[in-house]
Amino acid sequence: MATHIQDQEELENFKYFWKSWGRWLFTVLVLVALAYLGHVWYQNHQLKKDQQAAEVLAQMVEKAQNQGDQNAIRADLADLQQNYPGSIAAAQGTLMAAATEFDNGKYDVAEGHLNWVLKNQKAPLVQALAAQRLAIVYLQQKKYTEALTALDTPVDADFEPLLLETKGDVYAAEGKAKEALAAYEQTLNKLPKEAGNRELLQLKADQLK
Template sequence: MVVHIQDEQEVANFKYFWQRWGRWIFAILVILSLAYLGYVLYQSHLRSNNEKAAEVFDTFISQARANNLTESKKALVQLQEKYPDTMNATQATLMMAGSAFDDGKYDEAIRHLQWVKARQHDDLLQTIVAQRLASVYLQQSKYNEALQALDVKVTDAFKPVLLETKGDVLQAQKKNAEAVAIYQQALNLLSKDSVQREFIQLKISSLS
Protein backbone atom coordinates (compact mmCIF):
# COMPACT_ATOMS: atom_id res chain seq x y z
CA MET A 1 0.00 0.00 0.00
CA VAL A 2 2.82 2.35 0.95
CA VAL A 3 4.58 1.54 -2.32
CA HIS A 4 1.40 2.27 -4.25
CA ILE A 5 1.03 5.64 -2.55
CA GLN A 6 4.67 6.47 -3.31
CA ASP A 7 4.13 5.55 -6.96
CA GLU A 8 1.07 7.77 -7.16
CA GLN A 9 3.02 10.61 -5.54
CA GLU A 10 5.85 10.23 -8.04
CA VAL A 11 3.37 10.26 -10.93
CA ALA A 12 1.71 13.36 -9.51
CA ASN A 13 5.10 15.05 -9.08
CA PHE A 14 6.05 14.17 -12.64
CA LYS A 15 2.76 15.55 -13.99
CA TYR A 16 3.26 18.75 -12.03
CA PHE A 17 6.85 19.06 -13.24
CA TRP A 18 5.84 18.44 -16.85
CA GLN A 19 2.93 20.89 -16.70
CA ARG A 20 5.22 23.54 -15.26
CA TRP A 21 8.41 22.91 -17.26
CA GLY A 22 7.51 20.50 -20.03
CA ARG A 23 6.86 23.01 -22.78
CA TRP A 24 10.12 24.82 -21.99
CA ILE A 25 12.09 21.58 -22.11
CA PHE A 26 10.40 20.71 -25.38
CA ALA A 27 11.20 24.15 -26.77
CA ILE A 28 14.85 23.81 -25.74
CA LEU A 29 15.07 20.38 -27.37
CA VAL A 30 13.58 21.79 -30.57
CA ILE A 31 16.06 24.69 -30.53
CA LEU A 32 18.99 22.34 -29.94
CA SER A 33 17.80 20.05 -32.72
CA LEU A 34 17.46 22.97 -35.13
CA ALA A 35 20.87 24.29 -34.12
CA TYR A 36 22.46 20.90 -34.75
CA LEU A 37 20.66 20.59 -38.08
CA GLY A 38 21.83 24.07 -39.02
CA TYR A 39 25.41 23.14 -38.10
CA VAL A 40 25.27 19.97 -40.22
CA LEU A 41 23.81 21.87 -43.18
CA TYR A 42 26.39 24.64 -42.79
CA GLN A 43 29.26 22.14 -42.74
CA SER A 44 27.80 20.45 -45.80
CA HIS A 45 27.53 23.84 -47.51
CA LEU A 46 31.16 24.61 -46.67
CA ARG A 47 32.34 21.28 -48.06
CA SER A 48 30.32 21.82 -51.22
CA ASN A 49 31.67 25.37 -51.59
CA ASN A 50 35.24 24.22 -51.06
CA GLU A 51 34.87 21.47 -53.64
CA LYS A 52 33.41 23.85 -56.21
CA ALA A 53 36.06 26.45 -55.45
CA ALA A 54 38.76 23.80 -55.93
CA GLU A 55 37.40 23.04 -59.40
CA VAL A 56 37.48 26.72 -60.38
CA PHE A 57 40.96 27.04 -58.89
CA ASP A 58 42.17 24.15 -61.05
CA THR A 59 40.83 26.03 -64.07
CA PHE A 60 42.63 29.17 -62.89
CA ILE A 61 45.93 27.29 -62.58
CA SER A 62 45.65 25.53 -65.92
CA GLN A 63 44.80 28.77 -67.75
CA ALA A 64 47.60 30.64 -65.99
CA ARG A 65 50.11 27.96 -67.00
CA ALA A 66 48.87 28.25 -70.57
CA ASN A 67 49.46 32.03 -70.35
CA ASN A 68 45.77 32.56 -71.07
CA LEU A 69 45.38 35.72 -69.01
CA THR A 70 41.78 36.39 -70.05
CA GLU A 71 40.51 33.00 -68.93
CA SER A 72 42.58 32.94 -65.76
CA LYS A 73 41.15 36.34 -64.80
CA LYS A 74 37.63 35.03 -65.43
CA ALA A 75 38.32 32.13 -63.08
CA LEU A 76 39.72 34.54 -60.49
CA VAL A 77 36.62 36.73 -60.66
CA GLN A 78 34.45 33.65 -60.23
CA LEU A 79 36.42 32.62 -57.15
CA GLN A 80 36.25 36.10 -55.65
CA GLU A 81 32.53 36.57 -56.29
CA LYS A 82 31.18 33.08 -55.56
CA TYR A 83 33.69 31.67 -53.07
CA PRO A 84 35.37 34.70 -51.44
CA ASP A 85 35.91 33.01 -48.07
CA THR A 86 37.79 29.99 -49.43
CA MET A 87 41.55 29.56 -49.36
CA ASN A 88 41.43 28.86 -53.09
CA ALA A 89 40.18 32.40 -53.71
CA THR A 90 42.89 33.80 -51.45
CA GLN A 91 45.64 31.75 -53.05
CA ALA A 92 44.56 32.64 -56.59
CA THR A 93 44.37 36.34 -55.71
CA LEU A 94 47.84 36.33 -54.16
CA MET A 95 49.20 34.58 -57.24
CA MET A 96 47.59 37.14 -59.52
CA ALA A 97 49.02 39.93 -57.36
CA GLY A 98 52.48 38.43 -57.77
CA SER A 99 52.03 38.16 -61.52
CA ALA A 100 50.84 41.77 -61.75
CA PHE A 101 53.84 42.92 -59.69
CA ASP A 102 56.26 41.05 -61.95
CA ASP A 103 54.65 42.73 -64.97
CA GLY A 104 55.00 46.17 -63.40
CA LYS A 105 51.22 46.51 -62.92
CA TYR A 106 51.57 47.85 -59.40
CA ASP A 107 48.08 49.30 -58.98
CA GLU A 108 46.55 45.99 -60.00
CA ALA A 109 48.81 44.15 -57.55
CA ILE A 110 47.71 46.51 -54.78
CA ARG A 111 44.02 45.90 -55.54
CA HIS A 112 44.50 42.15 -55.30
CA LEU A 113 46.45 42.39 -52.06
CA GLN A 114 43.90 44.70 -50.48
CA TRP A 115 41.16 42.24 -51.45
CA VAL A 116 42.90 39.53 -49.45
CA LYS A 117 43.64 41.88 -46.55
CA ALA A 118 39.94 42.75 -46.21
CA ARG A 119 38.83 39.12 -46.09
CA GLN A 120 41.54 37.09 -44.39
CA HIS A 121 42.39 38.04 -40.81
CA ASP A 122 44.79 35.23 -39.98
CA ASP A 123 48.09 36.63 -38.65
CA LEU A 124 50.17 34.78 -41.23
CA LEU A 125 48.12 36.06 -44.16
CA GLN A 126 47.97 39.57 -42.73
CA THR A 127 51.76 39.52 -42.45
CA ILE A 128 52.22 38.24 -46.00
CA VAL A 129 49.84 40.84 -47.42
CA ALA A 130 51.37 43.69 -45.41
CA GLN A 131 54.89 42.74 -46.49
CA ARG A 132 53.91 42.46 -50.15
CA LEU A 133 51.92 45.68 -50.12
CA ALA A 134 54.91 47.47 -48.64
CA SER A 135 57.14 45.97 -51.32
CA VAL A 136 54.84 47.25 -54.07
CA TYR A 137 54.71 50.73 -52.57
CA LEU A 138 58.48 50.66 -52.10
CA GLN A 139 58.88 49.87 -55.78
CA GLN A 140 56.80 52.97 -56.50
CA SER A 141 58.85 55.04 -54.02
CA LYS A 142 55.66 55.60 -52.00
CA TYR A 143 57.40 55.37 -48.66
CA ASN A 144 54.62 56.65 -46.42
CA GLU A 145 52.15 54.19 -47.93
CA ALA A 146 54.68 51.40 -47.47
CA LEU A 147 55.12 52.20 -43.78
CA GLN A 148 51.36 52.44 -43.29
CA ALA A 149 50.89 49.04 -44.94
CA LEU A 150 53.25 47.52 -42.38
CA ASP A 151 51.28 48.95 -39.45
CA VAL A 152 49.27 45.83 -38.67
CA LYS A 153 48.79 44.02 -35.38
CA VAL A 154 50.22 40.49 -35.41
CA THR A 155 51.76 38.17 -32.84
CA ASP A 156 55.48 38.41 -32.03
CA ALA A 157 56.23 35.41 -34.24
CA PHE A 158 55.43 37.44 -37.37
CA LYS A 159 56.74 40.85 -36.32
CA PRO A 160 60.35 40.29 -37.51
CA VAL A 161 59.15 40.06 -41.13
CA LEU A 162 57.33 43.37 -40.85
CA LEU A 163 60.19 45.03 -39.00
CA GLU A 164 62.75 43.88 -41.57
CA THR A 165 60.61 45.29 -44.37
CA LYS A 166 60.17 48.52 -42.42
CA GLY A 167 63.94 48.72 -42.16
CA ASP A 168 64.17 48.28 -45.93
CA VAL A 169 61.78 51.20 -46.45
CA LEU A 170 63.78 53.42 -44.09
CA GLN A 171 67.00 52.41 -45.82
CA ALA A 172 65.48 53.37 -49.18
CA GLN A 173 64.77 56.79 -47.65
CA LYS A 174 68.44 57.07 -46.63
CA LYS A 175 67.42 56.96 -42.98
CA ASN A 176 70.19 54.52 -42.17
CA ALA A 177 70.35 55.02 -38.41
CA GLU A 178 66.61 54.44 -38.08
CA ALA A 179 66.84 51.43 -40.37
CA VAL A 180 69.57 49.85 -38.23
CA ALA A 181 67.49 50.40 -35.08
CA ILE A 182 64.49 48.68 -36.68
CA TYR A 183 66.62 45.81 -37.98
CA GLN A 184 67.93 45.36 -34.45
CA GLN A 185 64.37 45.17 -33.11
CA ALA A 186 63.71 42.39 -35.60
CA LEU A 187 66.85 40.53 -34.47
CA ASN A 188 65.78 40.79 -30.84
CA LEU A 189 62.55 38.96 -31.64
CA LEU A 190 64.17 36.17 -33.65
CA SER A 191 65.40 32.89 -32.22
CA LYS A 192 69.15 32.24 -32.28
CA ASP A 193 68.84 29.61 -35.02
CA SER A 194 66.56 31.62 -37.31
CA VAL A 195 67.75 31.81 -40.92
CA GLN A 196 66.35 35.34 -41.11
CA ARG A 197 68.97 36.55 -38.59
CA GLU A 198 71.82 36.19 -41.08
CA PHE A 199 70.09 38.30 -43.73
CA ILE A 200 69.19 41.04 -41.27
CA GLN A 201 72.69 41.05 -39.82
CA LEU A 202 74.12 41.55 -43.32
CA LYS A 203 71.84 44.55 -43.79
CA ILE A 204 72.99 46.03 -40.49
CA SER A 205 76.64 45.47 -41.41
CA SER A 206 76.18 47.17 -44.77
CA LEU A 207 74.86 50.29 -43.02
CA SER A 208 77.43 50.41 -40.22
Protein backbone atom coordinates in the same frame (compact mmCIF):
# COMPACT_ATOMS: atom_id res chain seq x y z
CA MET B 1 1.20 0.43 0.76
CA ALA B 2 3.60 3.27 1.65
CA THR B 3 5.62 2.48 -1.46
CA HIS B 4 2.49 2.63 -3.61
CA ILE B 5 1.55 6.03 -2.14
CA GLN B 6 5.11 7.31 -2.76
CA ASP B 7 4.94 6.10 -6.37
CA GLN B 8 1.63 7.89 -6.84
CA GLU B 9 3.07 11.08 -5.41
CA GLU B 10 6.08 10.87 -7.75
CA LEU B 11 3.74 10.26 -10.69
CA GLU B 12 1.63 13.29 -9.75
CA ASN B 13 4.78 15.38 -9.32
CA PHE B 14 5.98 14.30 -12.75
CA LYS B 15 2.60 15.15 -14.30
CA TYR B 16 2.71 18.58 -12.65
CA PHE B 17 6.29 19.13 -13.76
CA TRP B 18 5.50 18.13 -17.35
CA LYS B 19 2.38 20.30 -17.40
CA SER B 20 4.31 23.29 -16.03
CA TRP B 21 7.68 22.91 -17.75
CA GLY B 22 7.59 19.98 -20.13
CA ARG B 23 6.51 21.82 -23.23
CA TRP B 24 9.19 24.45 -22.66
CA LEU B 25 11.87 21.81 -22.21
CA PHE B 26 10.65 20.10 -25.35
CA THR B 27 10.91 23.40 -27.21
CA VAL B 28 14.45 23.94 -25.93
CA LEU B 29 15.45 20.42 -26.98
CA VAL B 30 14.03 21.01 -30.44
CA LEU B 31 15.92 24.29 -30.74
CA VAL B 32 19.16 22.65 -29.62
CA ALA B 33 18.65 19.85 -32.13
CA LEU B 34 17.95 22.36 -34.91
CA ALA B 35 21.03 24.37 -33.97
CA TYR B 36 23.17 21.22 -34.08
CA LEU B 37 21.74 20.18 -37.43
CA GLY B 38 22.31 23.72 -38.72
CA HIS B 39 25.94 23.58 -37.58
CA VAL B 40 26.47 20.23 -39.31
CA TRP B 41 24.81 21.54 -42.47
CA TYR B 42 26.97 24.68 -42.40
CA GLN B 43 30.15 22.65 -41.95
CA ASN B 44 29.24 20.37 -44.85
CA HIS B 45 28.20 23.34 -46.97
CA GLN B 46 31.44 25.18 -46.18
CA LEU B 47 33.51 22.10 -47.00
CA LYS B 48 31.73 21.78 -50.33
CA LYS B 49 32.33 25.47 -51.11
CA ASP B 50 36.02 25.16 -50.20
CA GLN B 51 36.34 22.18 -52.53
CA GLN B 52 34.64 24.10 -55.33
CA ALA B 53 36.95 27.07 -54.75
CA ALA B 54 39.99 24.78 -54.85
CA GLU B 55 38.83 23.43 -58.22
CA VAL B 56 38.49 26.94 -59.64
CA LEU B 57 41.97 27.82 -58.34
CA ALA B 58 43.44 24.68 -59.91
CA GLN B 59 41.94 25.66 -63.27
CA MET B 60 43.31 29.18 -62.91
CA VAL B 61 46.83 27.94 -62.06
CA GLU B 62 46.82 25.49 -64.97
CA LYS B 63 45.83 28.25 -67.40
CA ALA B 64 48.52 30.54 -66.03
CA GLN B 65 51.20 27.85 -66.28
CA ASN B 66 50.21 27.12 -69.88
CA GLN B 67 50.11 30.84 -70.66
CA GLY B 68 46.41 30.58 -71.34
CA ASP B 69 43.94 33.30 -72.25
CA GLN B 70 44.28 36.17 -69.78
CA ASN B 71 40.57 36.93 -69.94
CA ALA B 72 39.82 33.35 -68.85
CA ILE B 73 42.30 33.66 -65.98
CA ARG B 74 40.73 36.94 -64.87
CA ALA B 75 37.30 35.31 -65.07
CA ASP B 76 38.47 32.52 -62.75
CA LEU B 77 39.82 35.10 -60.31
CA ALA B 78 36.54 37.03 -60.40
CA ASP B 79 34.70 33.76 -59.73
CA LEU B 80 36.86 33.11 -56.66
CA GLN B 81 36.51 36.63 -55.31
CA GLN B 82 32.76 36.91 -55.86
CA ASN B 83 31.59 33.42 -54.94
CA TYR B 84 34.24 32.21 -52.45
CA PRO B 85 35.68 35.41 -50.89
CA GLY B 86 36.48 33.83 -47.53
CA SER B 87 38.26 30.78 -48.91
CA ILE B 88 42.01 30.23 -48.82
CA ALA B 89 41.79 29.44 -52.54
CA ALA B 90 40.54 32.97 -53.21
CA ALA B 91 43.45 34.39 -51.19
CA GLN B 92 45.97 32.23 -53.06
CA GLY B 93 44.54 33.15 -56.44
CA THR B 94 44.50 36.86 -55.63
CA LEU B 95 48.05 36.82 -54.24
CA MET B 96 49.17 35.00 -57.38
CA ALA B 97 47.44 37.61 -59.57
CA ALA B 98 49.05 40.41 -57.55
CA ALA B 99 52.51 38.90 -58.08
CA THR B 100 51.90 38.63 -61.83
CA GLU B 101 50.74 42.24 -62.10
CA PHE B 102 53.71 43.38 -60.00
CA ASP B 103 56.12 41.59 -62.32
CA ASN B 104 54.42 43.28 -65.27
CA GLY B 105 54.83 46.69 -63.67
CA LYS B 106 51.09 47.16 -63.11
CA TYR B 107 51.49 48.33 -59.55
CA ASP B 108 48.04 49.87 -59.20
CA VAL B 109 46.39 46.57 -60.15
CA ALA B 110 48.66 44.63 -57.78
CA GLU B 111 47.80 47.10 -55.02
CA GLY B 112 44.08 46.55 -55.63
CA HIS B 113 44.47 42.78 -55.38
CA LEU B 114 46.44 42.99 -52.14
CA ASN B 115 43.96 45.38 -50.56
CA TRP B 116 41.20 42.94 -51.48
CA VAL B 117 43.04 40.19 -49.60
CA LEU B 118 43.48 42.38 -46.54
CA LYS B 119 39.78 43.23 -46.56
CA ASN B 120 38.41 39.73 -47.15
CA GLN B 121 40.88 37.34 -45.54
CA LYS B 122 41.31 36.94 -41.79
CA ALA B 123 43.87 34.10 -41.64
CA PRO B 124 46.91 35.52 -39.75
CA LEU B 125 49.52 34.30 -42.25
CA VAL B 126 47.53 35.59 -45.23
CA GLN B 127 47.09 38.99 -43.57
CA ALA B 128 50.83 39.25 -42.89
CA LEU B 129 51.80 38.21 -46.43
CA ALA B 130 49.36 40.62 -48.03
CA ALA B 131 50.53 43.54 -45.88
CA GLN B 132 54.20 42.78 -46.56
CA ARG B 133 53.68 42.45 -50.31
CA LEU B 134 51.59 45.61 -50.42
CA ALA B 135 54.47 47.44 -48.75
CA ILE B 136 56.84 46.08 -51.41
CA VAL B 137 54.53 47.36 -54.16
CA TYR B 138 54.69 50.82 -52.58
CA LEU B 139 58.44 50.54 -52.00
CA GLN B 140 58.99 49.78 -55.69
CA GLN B 141 57.26 53.08 -56.45
CA LYS B 142 59.19 54.92 -53.71
CA LYS B 143 55.94 55.58 -51.85
CA TYR B 144 57.62 55.21 -48.49
CA THR B 145 54.84 56.64 -46.32
CA GLU B 146 52.27 54.29 -47.85
CA ALA B 147 54.66 51.36 -47.44
CA LEU B 148 55.15 52.06 -43.74
CA THR B 149 51.40 52.43 -43.26
CA ALA B 150 50.86 49.00 -44.84
CA LEU B 151 53.47 47.55 -42.49
CA ASP B 152 51.58 48.88 -39.48
CA THR B 153 48.83 46.32 -40.17
CA PRO B 154 48.23 44.39 -36.91
CA VAL B 155 49.41 40.78 -37.25
CA ASP B 156 50.04 37.81 -34.97
CA ALA B 157 53.31 37.92 -33.04
CA ASP B 158 54.71 35.02 -35.09
CA PHE B 159 54.58 37.15 -38.25
CA GLU B 160 55.80 40.45 -36.82
CA PRO B 161 59.44 39.78 -37.90
CA LEU B 162 58.31 39.60 -41.54
CA LEU B 163 56.84 43.09 -41.40
CA LEU B 164 59.63 44.52 -39.25
CA GLU B 165 62.35 43.40 -41.65
CA THR B 166 60.48 44.92 -44.57
CA LYS B 167 60.06 48.11 -42.53
CA GLY B 168 63.85 48.16 -42.18
CA ASP B 169 64.14 47.80 -45.96
CA VAL B 170 61.82 50.76 -46.47
CA TYR B 171 63.81 52.94 -44.07
CA ALA B 172 67.07 51.88 -45.72
CA ALA B 173 65.73 52.76 -49.18
CA GLU B 174 64.61 56.11 -47.79
CA GLY B 175 68.12 56.77 -46.49
CA LYS B 176 67.09 56.59 -42.81
CA ALA B 177 69.91 54.38 -41.55
CA LYS B 178 69.17 54.83 -37.85
CA GLU B 179 65.52 53.79 -38.22
CA ALA B 180 66.47 50.91 -40.52
CA LEU B 181 69.02 49.57 -38.04
CA ALA B 182 66.50 49.76 -35.21
CA ALA B 183 63.96 47.82 -37.28
CA TYR B 184 66.50 45.14 -38.20
CA GLU B 185 67.65 44.73 -34.60
CA GLN B 186 64.05 44.50 -33.46
CA THR B 187 63.52 41.78 -36.04
CA LEU B 188 66.55 39.86 -34.83
CA ASN B 189 65.25 40.00 -31.26
CA LYS B 190 61.93 38.53 -32.34
CA LEU B 191 63.25 35.89 -34.74
CA PRO B 192 63.79 32.31 -33.54
CA LYS B 193 67.46 31.42 -33.15
CA GLU B 194 67.18 28.79 -35.87
CA ALA B 195 65.57 31.11 -38.44
CA GLY B 196 67.17 30.71 -41.84
CA ASN B 197 67.30 34.42 -42.65
CA ARG B 198 69.10 35.53 -39.48
CA GLU B 199 72.51 35.63 -41.20
CA LEU B 200 71.30 37.87 -44.04
CA LEU B 201 69.39 40.06 -41.61
CA GLN B 202 72.48 40.42 -39.40
CA LEU B 203 74.47 41.42 -42.48
CA LYS B 204 71.91 44.13 -43.28
CA ALA B 205 72.16 45.43 -39.72
CA ASP B 206 75.98 45.35 -39.66
CA GLN B 207 76.22 47.37 -42.87
CA LEU B 208 74.36 50.20 -41.16
CA LYS B 209 76.59 50.38 -38.08
